[in-house]
Amino acid sequence: MQYIFLISVNTLAYKVLMTKKTYNSIHDFLNDDSFKNWAFNSQLSDVSFWDFWLKNNPLKRDIAYEARDILLGINFKKDTVGEEKLQVEWTKLEAKLKTVQKKEAKKKKGIFQNPSIMKFAVAASILLAISFGVLTYTGLNNALVTHETAFGETLNIKLPDGTEVALNSNSEITYHKNDVRNIWMKGEAFFKVNKLPSKEAKFFVNTKDLTVEVYGTEFNVNTRREKTKVYLDEGNIWLTLNNGNSKKMFPGDYIEYSSDEKKILIDKHIVSKEQHLSWTQGTLLFNNLTLHQALEKISDTYGVNFDFKVPTSKDIRITGAVPTSNLTICLNAIKKSANINIKKENGKLVVYKN
Template structure:
């Protein structure tokens, strides 16, 4: 939870979201702080000092050139040969210490190099939040509520997803480079296309809107998809749970435009999407309400309006009680 008041430098330094803004790591935090700074001009000096402190304690990201490393290594070898001539124990121990120190320095340099080369770029949404993302390679992603996406800076066309997202992948015509979406259940292999991935409910569901993709399943199998295909797979069960063609793609993709579309769906199943988006647990007071069928679109960007629309559509009463939505027939 982002802090509400920032009255001194320490308040900024203790806030992870502020550090994400300084490092330009998280889109949600970046957007928040740009807005906050613009609306709190009196705190500009504090913000600048806190930012300078964070940047000041960062490691220097310039690396030693190969030629410099080779030169220093040659010098080290020369010194080792010189110190190897005496055979007194004191000299040998000193030499060993020298070599160990040099090895540690080299390992530390290599480790620092690779840790910076694998910098993580991450995005995360809260309940009720939808985020539009432009990836480093030019692809567009719409990240649904309560979801997380990340990738390594040197692998910008291989993203990891936990939650739900809609992808519009930029096709690299010159290199024909692949794009990958990795989940706990499978990997989606793409060249350039539009598709939806959902990892909730302990499975991964993929709907292909346009283009062609391959699914690499965790059980070693693979599956080619064509536009209109919807496939659901569980690594826990080790099998495909659902494989069918959808005539109406809006059922799986309408959320990215701010609404949910239901087509002859039970209210119990429809409310699962509300639960995913807002984190409320659903309680039905009677079995009849569960089985009531709902068809149509409801807005998802505002929970109160969404619930009113559902109440009107299927003639039920929905009461918010703490983190529960209690549903009953009117």
């Protein structure tokens, strides 16, 4: 049997509300009950609305997030050192340095009275300083940069080359500071690669299974469940598989590749992209999935594990969408739609058939 469920938001009421209110200060947000619900993830309609509102009012995000942090009690205490104490410690340090310098000068006085040795020492010092400067500069520019998310968290990133990356929950991208167009990733991410026609600069996304090679395009990469899944939304990309083969993809193409089996498991064309990109809009979409497949998506998003008391309940089919902002809301929607019950037992969520 297939179950269908939809969670909707009454945006009309909020549009009327917002036309009567202005949000220019932290207090404007703090005094709004619907904003408080969003901050505490306590009401689906408020959470969905404020996610939408913040997305469309980017200039007010910082104020809104600061108000949210105040409500949640998130404060960062900054310990400062007084100017007087700083001066005292600096004076002590200078005195120690002078003492050390005097001792070293006595030891080396005999050596540096020789002009030839003195010239050699100066030259060596200059060479050492230059070498150290070059190594330091190279090291700083070759430093690794990492962006990562926790379970239940997403992150939008703009890379130095202009590429936009949406990072799904429990995911990570890493790159060298001086090579921003060569990315290593795990988890799931959507890339909107900025094309640099004047340089013809390629962009690479590397996983344990394959490498995606592009110039400028939009695509989604998912490395969960021991395989890499790639969906191409716009443009063209090349996949270099770790079995030595390569594959060209066109818009709408979807591929699943397993490095363990060293082969492509799924290769098909998809008309509707929502199934693979809905998470970027804060939604998990279930299109005629089994209950087992749907709960796998929940596990990937929130880091929870499920057990089935009755194995046959894994095959119940469901279709619909749930927001990713709240685990409780997701589970309640699934319980009602599939006529099941979910209880927490010994650190796991156990599925019972009603």
